[in-house]
Amino acid sequence: MKLTGSQIFVESLKREGVKTIFGIPGGVVLNLFDVLHQQKDVEVILTRHEQGAVHMAEGYAKATGKAGVALVTSGPGMTNIVTGLADAMMDSVPLVAFTGQVPTNLIGNDAFQEADNIGISRPCTKHNVLVRDVADLAATIKEAFYIANTGRPGPVLVDIPKDVSTESTEFRYPDKVNLRGYHPTVSGNRSQIKQAASEIMKAKKPVIYVGGGAVFSGAASEVREFADLTQIPVTMTVMGLSSFPGTHPLSMGMLGMHGTYCANMAMHEADLLIAVGARFDDRVTGKLSEFSPRARVIHIDIDPTSIKKNVYAHIPIVGDVKVVLRELVSVLSSMDGNPATVKAQRRPWHKQVNAWADKHPLAYRQEGKKETKPQYVIDRAYELTKHKAIVVTDVGQHQMWAAQYFKGGVQRTFLTSGGLGTMGFGFPAAIGAQKAYPNKTVLCITSEGSFQMNLQELAVAAIHKLPVKIILLNNRFHGMVRQWQDLFYEGRYASSDLGTIPDFVKLAEAYGILGLHSKGPDDVEAVLKEGLKHKGPVLMNFVIDRFENCYPMIPAGGAHHEMVLEDPPQLKSVRKSPRKKGENADAVLPA
Amino acid sequence: MEHIISVLVENKSGVLARVAGLFSARGYNIESLSVAPTPDSSVSMITVVTSGDEDVIEQIMKQLNKVIEVLRVVDLTEEDHVDRETALIKVQAKQAQRDEAIRIAQIFRANIVDATPETYTLEVSGDAEKIQAVIKLLTPIGIKEMVRTGRIAIARESS
Numbered sequence: 001m002k003l004t005g006s007q008i009f010v011e012s013l014k015r016e017g018v019k020t021i022f023g024i025p026g027g028v029v030l031n032l033f034d035v036l037h038q039q040k041d042v043e044v045i046l047t048r049h050e051q052g053a054v055h056m057a058e059g060y061a062k063a064t065g066k067a068g069v070a071l072v073t074s075g076p077g078m079t080n081i082v083t084g085l086a087d088a089m090m091d092s093v094p095l096v097a098f099t100g101q102v103p104t105n106l107i108g109n110d111a112f113q114e115a116d117n118i119g120i121s122r123p124c125t126k127h128n129v130l131v132r133d134v135a136d137l138a139a140t141i142k143e144a145f146y147i148a149n150t151g152r153p154g155p156v157l158v159d160i161p162k163d164v165s166t167e168s169t170e171f172r173y174p175d176k177v178n179l180r181g182y183h184p185t186v187s188g189n190r191s192q193i194k195q196a197a198s199e200i201m202k203a204k205k206p207v208i209y210v211g212g213g214a215v216f217s218g219a220a221s222e223v224r225e226f227a228d229l230t231q232i233p234v235t236m237t238v239m240g241l242s243s244f245p246g247t248h249p250l251s252m253g254m255l256g257m258h259g260t261y262c263a264n265m266a267m268h269e270a271d272l273l274i275a276v277g278a279r280f281d282d283r284v285t286g287k288l289s290e291f292s293p294r295a296r297v298i299h300i301d302i303d304p305t306s307i308k309k310n311v312y313a314h315i316p317i318v319g320d321v322k323v324v325l326r327e328l329v330s331v332l333s334s335m336d337g338n339p340a341t342v343k344a345q346r347r348p349w350h351k352q353v354n355a356w357a358d359k360h361p362l363a364y365r366q367e368g369k370k371e372t373k374p375q376y377v378i379d380r381a382y383e384l385t386k387h388k389a390i391v392v393t394d395v396g397q398h399q400m401w402a403a404q405y406f407k408g409g410v411q412r413t414f415l416t417s418g419g420l421g422t423m424g425f426g427f428p429a430a431i432g433a434q435k436a437y438p439n440k441t442v443l444c445i446t447s448e449g450s451f452q453m454n455l456q457e458l459a460v461a462a463i464h465k466l467p468v469k470i471i472l473l474n475n476r477f478h479g480m481v482r483q484w485q486d487l488f489y490e491g492r493y494a495s496s497d498l499g500t501i502p503d504f505v506k507l508a509e510a511y512g513i514l515g516l517h518s519k520g521p522d523d524v525e526a527v528l529k530e531g532l533k534h535k536g537p538v539l540m541n542f543v544i545d546r547f548e549n550c551y552p553m554i555p556a557g558g559a560h561h562e563m564v565l566e567d568p569p570q571l572k573s574v575r576k577s578p579r580k581k582g583e584n585a586d587a588v589l590p591a
Numbered sequence: 592m593e594h595i596i597s598v599l600v601e602n603k604s605g606v607l608a609r610v611a612g613l614f615s616a617r618g619y620n621i622e623s624l625s626v627a628p629t630p631d632s633s634v635s636m637i638t639v640v641t642s643g644d645e646d647v648i649e650q651i652m653k654q655l656n657k658v659i660e661v662l663r664v665v666d667l668t669e670e671d672h673v674d675r676e677t678a679l680i681k682v683q684a685k686q687a688q689r690d691e692a693i694r695i696a697q698i699f700r701a702n703i704v705d706a707t708p709e710t711y712t713l714e715v716s717g718d719a720e721k722i723q724a725v726i727k728l729l730t731p732i733g734i735k736e737m738v739r740t741g742r743i744a745i746a747r748e749s750s
Contacts, residue, residue, distance in 0.1 A: 118605055123616050127659045181662045305653040
């Protein structure tokens with residue numbers, strides 16, 4: 001049967017099992033939207049900005065592990081999703097973005113709403129294709145989903161010119177893809193795995209360092225089995241947080257710039273690192289020349305380019321984390337030594353690790369303080385939702401506090417923009433996650449700075465009754481910027497003071513959703529309880545201590561053992577210095 | 592150290608841009624680049640001359656392999672190979688210079704492919720050293736214009 005390009009597009013989405021797509025129509029994609037409008041299998045969520053659409057697709061993908069889908073028009077529609085593509089590229093999020101393109105005979109003529117979609121998206125996609133012939137459309141879509149979902153996942157862009165969407169051809173959806181140059185390695189090299197196992201048995205101070213790869217490959221139970229078997233302490237990157245329970249006795253929490261004292265000290269002293277789906281990002285390693293100076297490195301990753309990029313790997317193992325860990329566990333299990341002897345062998349190292357954990361645990365003091373500590377809000381939210389919520393964060397101080405205090409463990413329940421650090425990611429991503437799991441509690445932990453970058457999507461939450469619980473930590477600052485200005489710029493708050501506008505409760509009400517306001521520590525618990533109990537979406541505005549800084553902190557370019565653990569004494573004098581009139585927007589804070 | 596890398600790619604639009612973009616985005620050098628069809632019309636061969644230490648070259652090889660349309664990547668510097676480049680060199684050639692230009696052409700087995708009363712255009716092929724040597728000898732005579740193909744290379748067949 002002959003179908004038009006638009007019909008082929010929709011049929012192909014159905015074959016891929018796509019239930020929801022996020023997007024905004026425009027001139028060259030009207031035919032695609034028209035066909036979507038006439039069927040029920042694929043739901044279209046109309047967002048208020050294309051950036052919202054692409055982050056929703058990311059949130060959907062991060063929560064489900066399957067490719068999210070966005071559909072936008074040519075020109076500005078496409079350029080508005082670039083941030084989301086770059087974000088997905090950095091964080092290995094499976095995503096298929098469909099963009100409209102001007103008719104093939106106009107390409108290159110600077111037509112209305114024309115942009116070089118392929119050229120612009122090339123560095124921030126895993127793959128991209130301009131479909132020039134409707135006969136290629138079905139196979140291209142099949143390949144796009146395959147490439148996005150397999151290997152190291154990532155964003156794929158398919159550019160569809162208007163005439164391709166109207167022309168007709170025989171529809172045949174291919175059963176399998178035929179890509180000559182794409183064959184991701186899944187199983188690990190057997191002899192490398194054996195070598196790794198013998199290193200693990202020999203090591204005195206080993207650390208398992210888990211990244212996002214463990215989450216994407218669905219390896220939480222394998223990571224746990226590996227850690228239990230070998231009794232090796234575990235630390236996670238911000239992307240790896242939901243791959244291992246923070247409450248497990250072997251968990252040291254997050255490592256890196258705002259990681260725990262314990263995790264960073266263990267990294268510094270380790271004699272063996274087992275990197276599992278992690279890529280030695282600079283926020284994790286700190287100063288490379290002093291990174292884990294005594295450690296040998298076993299690096300398991302599906303992407304060969306991640307290996308030996310920043311840190312030398314003595315034993316590289318290319319493969320899917322889940323598969324490789326299973327193979328490794330089976331080799332280790334067959335080796336000599338029973339669990340009791342392994343435990344005894346690790347005792348001195350455990351003692352040392354526990355001593356670090358006891359010396360400088362994550363801590364804050366709320367008692368006796370007039371102003372709400374942000375950590376207190378997050379801590380309470382964690383206690384009230386324990387392991388039942390999907391947590392989606394924006395970017396900044398609140399993100400790091402959430403990473404520190406939400407002790408996850410259930411896979412794909414801590415969604416954040418780790419690599420690109422995209423402010424404005426959190427709220428639309430939370431909507432996407434909520435759309436995927438309408439009955440789960442989805443918390444969006446954000447701040448007034450990040451939230452205002454995509455707040456227009458309140459309309460989507462309201463219209464589709466997606467009950468996202470927005471926990472907005474409001475310090476009237478770009479908090480992380482202010483923290484750096486405190487520590488490294490003598491307290492000159494250049495363009496970081498956001499003031500007290502808008503009134504977030506009224507803003508929520510304007511969109512027809514519940515807005516709640518917390519003035520101080522006494523009403524935090526009540527606001528959280530009311531917000532969580534509410535059936536629909538809710539925006540909870542917590543006015544917090546605007547000068548709270550996030551610690552521990554490794555200053556940029558510092559090494560793991562050079563953590564700053566609290567406000568340095570000179571900070572007091574910095575903050576007491578007289579400010580110019582109007583510089584401190586506290587003056588206009590509503591009661 | 593200099594490396595000659597041959598990259599077999601699918602013959603699709605945008606592949607060259609992806610390969611070249613990869614080098615610029617990650618700050619790798621391209622000393623020369625050549626692209627041409629192969630007997631199989633569905634694939635093309637890209638030859639890149641680049642430089643870097645061992646770690647950089649390893650990353651370049653891996654990054655190239657990661658491109659979906661890349662079918663095979665070979666670092667020819669690692670194996671026995673033949674490499675060649677062709678240069679077209681237009682030199683000043685008046686009176687006495689004319690004989691000198693012809694002599695140099697003969698020494699290097701270059702062909703004179705265009706001649707005017709005041710210029711000769713030489714076509715010369717060879718490895719990097721030979722091209723350098725020709726340029727060095729012709730410079731005092733006066734090179735008006737020069738174009739080079741960039742280097743291409745092929746592995747020697749093991750006997």
